[in-house]
Amino acid sequence: xxxxxxxxxxxxxxxxxxxxxxxxxxxxxxxxxxxxxxxxxxxxxxxxxxxxxxxxxxxxxxxxxxxxxxxxxxxxxxxxxxxxxxxxxxxxxxxxxxxxxxxxxxxxxxxxxxxxxxxxxxxxxxxx
Amino acid sequence: xxxxxxxxxxxxxxxxxxxxxxxxxxxxxxxxxxxxxxxxxxxxxxxxxxxxxxxxxxxxxxxxxxxxxxxxxxxxxxxxxxxxxxxxxxxxxxxxxxxxxxxxxxxxxxxxxxxxxxxxxxxxxxxxxxxxxxxxxxxxxxxxxxxxxxxxxxxxxxxxxxxxxxxxxxxxxxxxxxxxxxxxxxxxxxxxxxxxxxxxxxxxxxxxxxxxxxxxxxxxxxxxxxxxxxxxxxxxxxxxxxxxxxxxxxxxxxxxxxxxxxxxxxxxxxxxxxxxxxxxxxxxxxxxxxxxxxxxxxxxxxxxxxxxxxxxxxxxxxxxxxxxxxxxxxxxxxxxxxxxxxxxxxxxxxxxxxxxxxxxxxxxxxxxxxxxxxxxxxxxxxxxxxxxxxxxxxxxxxxxxxxxxxxxxxxxxxxxxxxxxxxxxxxxxxxxxxxxxxxxxxxxxxxxxxxxxxxxxxxxxxxxxxxxxxxxxxxxxxxxxxxxxxxxxxxxxxxxxxxxxxxxxxxxxxxxxxxxxxxxxx
Numbered sequence: 165x166x167x168x169x170x171x172x173x174x175x176x177x178x179x180x181x182x183x184x185x186x187x188x189x190x191x192x193x194x195x196x197x198x199x200x201x202x203x204x205x206x207x208x209x210x211x212x213x214x215x216x217x218x219x220x221x222x223x224x225x226x227x228x229x230x231x232x233x234x235x236x237x238x239x240x241x242x243x244x245x246x247x248x249x250x251x252x253x254x255x256x257x258x259x260x261x262x263x264x265x266x267x268x269x270x271x272x273x274x275x276x277x278x279x280x281x282x283x284x285x286x287x288x289x290x291x292x
Numbered sequence: 293x294x295x296x297x298x299x300x301x302x303x304x305x306x307x308x309x310x311x312x313x314x315x316x317x318x319x320x321x322x323x324x325x326x327x328x329x330x331x332x333x334x335x336x337x338x339x340x341x342x343x344x345x346x347x348x349x350x351x352x353x354x355x356x357x358x359x360x361x362x363x364x365x366x367x368x369x370x371x372x373x374x375x376x377x378x379x380x381x382x383x384x385x386x387x388x389x390x391x392x393x394x395x396x397x398x399x400x401x402x403x404x405x406x407x408x409x410x411x412x413x414x415x416x417x418x419x420x421x422x423x424x425x426x427x428x429x430x431x432x433x434x435x436x437x438x439x440x441x442x443x444x445x446x447x448x449x450x451x452x453x454x455x456x457x458x459x460x461x462x463x464x465x466x467x468x469x470x471x472x473x474x475x476x477x478x479x480x481x482x483x484x485x486x487x488x489x490x491x492x493x494x495x496x497x498x499x500x501x502x503x504x505x506x507x508x509x510x511x512x513x514x515x516x517x518x519x520x521x522x523x524x525x526x527x528x529x530x531x532x533x534x535x536x537x538x539x540x541x542x543x544x545x546x547x548x549x550x551x552x553x554x555x556x557x558x559x560x561x562x563x564x565x566x567x568x569x570x571x572x573x574x575x576x577x578x579x580x581x582x583x584x585x586x587x588x589x590x591x592x593x594x595x596x597x598x599x600x601x602x603x604x605x606x607x608x609x610x611x612x613x614x615x616x617x618x619x620x621x622x623x624x625x626x627x628x629x630x631x632x633x634x635x636x637x638x639x640x641x642x643x644x645x646x647x648x649x650x651x652x653x654x655x656x657x658x659x660x661x662x663x664x665x666x667x668x669x670x671x672x673x674x675x676x677x678x679x680x681x682x683x684x685x686x687x688x689x690x691x692x693x694x695x696x697x698x699x700x701x702x703x704x705x706x707x708x709x710x711x712x713x714x715x716x717x718x719x720x721x722x723x724x725x726x727x728x729x730x731x732x733x734x735x736x737x738x739x740x741x742x743x744x745x746x747x748x749x750x751x752x753x754x755x756x757x758x759x760x761x762x763x764x765x766x767x768x769x770x771x772x773x774x775x776x777x778x779x780x781x782x783x784x785x786x787x788x789x790x791x792x793x794x795x796x797x798x799x800x801x802x803x804x805x806x807x808x809x810x811x812x813x814x
Contacts, residue, residue: 189455192453234585238619241479251456252458253458255457
């Protein structure tokens, strides 16, 4: 595999691991208060948890694409460990840095409500 | 569980820190070696396929090695850019030689045990070779580490709720516990697998009984089956000269390449019974750059006739073992993983140190600060944590300052470096006992001074500084200097924060104590 692909997949694996950890952190109301302020809207914690896990799984996929299973089985947990540590340190010293991650949540929420609306408008699915 | 976690932690925390610290340094052993032995600072990039052993090694062996000697030839790779071979010389002494793989010139390296000998062997045998006591101590500590990991999971009340929690503004005791929990939980799989795989590497030492029961004490037969070796009789064989080494390298490469469909090479050759009619050549993929598994493929040739005696490829159980062992040895060429191992290793060090610190904080809070128990544990912890870091710094400084012909009381240069390490380490314990609470801050300043001096001494004694090393592509030495610089800056930061905490009682500038939280953590 080429050097560019290696670098790209490594970057994506690290980025998705950190974003995933940040989303998992935001699914906890204490961290939400620190980063965004106030109480998280209803359903947001659950959404954050699910999207967080999806990102962390994506990180595994990028690790496998870069190195194959044998290396990915080590690279993935270590990226997660360092990602989680970075998120915890950001929460402690610079919580506002994690604000952009909530934009992902807003996107996910919008997508979810659109899905729900489509589901409801489909004939034969009226009673939802 | 709580009792078990506390007392295993306090009793073995210092030892575990030393093992973890040395293990973390061993992650970058080749890089430290190149820093400590400037003669090894070179680059080699072609994967070892181009080296011609028949010109470089075989003639020298035929002149210098004792008949019947066991020879190991390690081919150059990116991280270890030199050709190395070891044998019994004509007087029967074990000799190791390093060559420049490009022109075959002999490398007169600095006499030092450096990282790949001293740090590495300290990591798994604590520099105590007598009766394998060091090995058993490390084995026992590893088992204790597993007990600590499992009991830690049980006594940590809110693993998920506190997963990302670190509150530096809270009282020192609380923030120490936060840091202990955080560093423990996020890298838990790493600690678990690194400890288990460490025990698995030494399975023949720790669990010899099943092997001796099945093989009736014949370790050689077990090794032949498990590692794919061939033992031929050594009884009075006739002398015979082998014609080529390269033919075996080429043959092994062809067989493996055909099997896997991608280019494969051997990275190590063993010659048994050198110079006799019973000579065999064993080609192995021991530490291949491109995979985690260690010693998966082995081919044994009759060195005189050239026939294949054994074509060994690890079966499923052995394959799993080679992966776990490889995960611990980290000899593969994967720089992001090497950095991640380094960070996670340091995280492990922080986990162990904060565990001990929390124990002391808990006793200080209940007014037991001046008890002998707390003072002793504090001195031991300071010596075990910042002391071993200072001793490592002293080892590096001694390496740069000692002249090539240095000798004292029958000790050569390499031994004197180790003396510098241990004498410095002992003195940090004494200093910690005398200075009590202020010892942390003092020793942080010493670490900072040592780190900066090491960088300057490297520059003065070799002329190699960070920008020069980066432009020459010798990243090992540049990274070492950068790590030393980062270490020195961290030590300065810690010293300043410690001074502040003596006046405010917390590690951060904003002090906040919540009585309810204190009560909850009790």
